[in-house]
Amino acid sequence: MCAAGRRWGRRQRVLLWGVLLAAWEAAWGQLRYSVPEEMPKGSFVGDVAKDLGLQLPALSDRGVRVVTEGTRQHFALHGKTGHLVTAERIDREQLCESVEQCVLHCELIVEGEMKFYEIEVEITDINDNAPSFREAEKDLRLSETTAPGSRFSLAEAHDPDSGQNSLQSYELSGDEHFSLAVQTGPGGDQRPELVLAKAMDREEAAFHELVLRASDGGDPSRTGTARIRVTVLDANDNAPVFSQAEYTVRVPEDVPVGSVLVTVTATDADEGLNGHVKYSFQRISHSASQLFYLDSETGEITVKKDLDFEESSSYELEVQAWDGGELSDTAKVVITVTDVNDNVPKISVRSALNEISEDAPSGTVVALLHVQDRDSGANGEVRCSLDGGIPFRLESSQGSYYRVVTARELDREQESEYNVTVRAADGGQPALQS
Structure with missing residues (x-):
């Protein structure tokens, strides 16, 4: 089978696994899918409508939409099929640098039912990057009296891919005077070192040309190279x-x-x-x-x-x-x-009613809010409140969600309209609020 066929087969298996897992998790109000990076815009991620038991003709009537925190929307809901699809080509390395598992979060809001569902999408890695060195050429100047066995640190290669697709090995080509040793760092990273295997003689050779090659474990493997030029000098003993x-x-x-x-x-x-x-x-x-x-x-x-x-x-x-x-x-x-404390709490109105019947029972939900503060510790702890004098109250929901509900029965003849103000303040000193 050709490499493209193998990659297509792996992607199909990954998508099937994501669909099966999503069906299992749907009962808990949370869906999880998996999709490879670099898929074209509009690629299938998961059958949200099927996994949540939503009827296709009613999707538009219920006001179903996908929201994502931040300025970029990575996913969208296909209105005709109920499928979650990619809204743009997703580069895993751009979104999740140095993160082993790349998971993006979004939410499905069903406005007509005042419901929301959390969706996690894992972006899996493909071998779309080759190892590279920050410096393609390095000059070393070594004394001819340098003792055999001496070691010299070399620049490490960088491969933003993860797992087996990331950097796996180094090899050195050149001449008999040098060999390569690879040390394992505290975090498991590989650190190449140039080892002087044989004493140098400047009169015999004033320069040595070497090539350091870094390879990843993809199929097929990708490589990057750096050239090392060693200039032999007189003694430098400190x-x-x-x-x-x-x-x-x-x-x-x-x-x-x-x-x-x-x-x-x-x-x-x-x-x-x-x-x-x-x-x-x-x-x-x-x-x-x-x-x-x-x-x-x-x-x-x-x-x-x-x-x-x-x-x-x-x-x-x-x-x-x-x-x-x-x-x-x-x-x-x-x-x-x-x-x-440099981030102001952010209040997002996920869904809201513009009108309500005066015979609506106490506890009727009129708005669904989401509150977020990107700070940490007390600076990120948000407290919400309503201005007094109105027949509404706040109820804390799952996570950072709040519901605005009626606190008692309403009387249109007494008051036909209310302006509801929600205030969010964090725990910083001084506190920031919105």
Whole structure:
């Protein structure tokens, strides 16, 4: 069977599994589906109408619609079939960087019945990315007196795919003077190191050309390469040494752009070019590289874009100090971002009645509301209330939902119209409200 046929077969099995699981979970008011990334707009996700027992002719009359928190709508409801379909082509790596399981959430609102159903859609990975190096070429300058067995850190490849489709192995090609060792980091990541297998002689060879290849485990496998050029120099017998192995810093998310968060320092006992220390990021995620800048001369790490606690509360970086002879040392930098109350509670009216009969019984639902605050802790705890003097009350529903219901029987002849104001306030100091 060809590769395209195998991929089609796998996608069909994934979709069938998602439909069976959704049918099992529908009784609990929650549906779960699974769909591969990069499917065209309008691709089938799940038969929502069938799984929830909704009749197709009544879908439009009941005001059934799909809503998603945020500005982008990833899914839509096909009115004629009752199918949940993709509203756009979904890139898993763009939505869920560094997340093993990518799950998107949306809600199905049935306005006519004042009901809602939670829907989870897992976006599964396909091997649409090849491993790549931040630097396609690397220059190393090593002393000819470097002892065999010496190791030198190499830049890691990055593959945004997950699971078997992500980076799996490295291999080195070049000459007999060098070999490759791969260490396993604390998080299970693979860290390539160049090992000097045989003593160098500058008079014999002043340069060595090597190729580092990174491969993923997809079918077929994708690869990326980086070229390594080793220049053989005279002796440099002292490596830079950082003043501490780990630097930690805590900063509020509203720290001004341009602020210095921490300064890393390393010293080298050599003189001249061999003792001049420069700094660079040895290991940094793509998102962190957009936020932090490292001065290669001073070791200052500064903020170059606004931080957002809700996007990420912690960053772990690895900084390298290297001298003119390419001897180096590494240190870890941990930046913890603390929350400030910078998000106002958001009230969304999911469904509402414009009129109600005066003989409606007490407890009749007139509006379905959803309240959200992206802050954490007390800053994200929301309390809702109604302005007094009106015959309505709030009832807390599932999750962050509230219902506005009648508190007693109404009398049109006494009052024919009410304006209902809902206020939401968070627990910050001072509190934010809407």
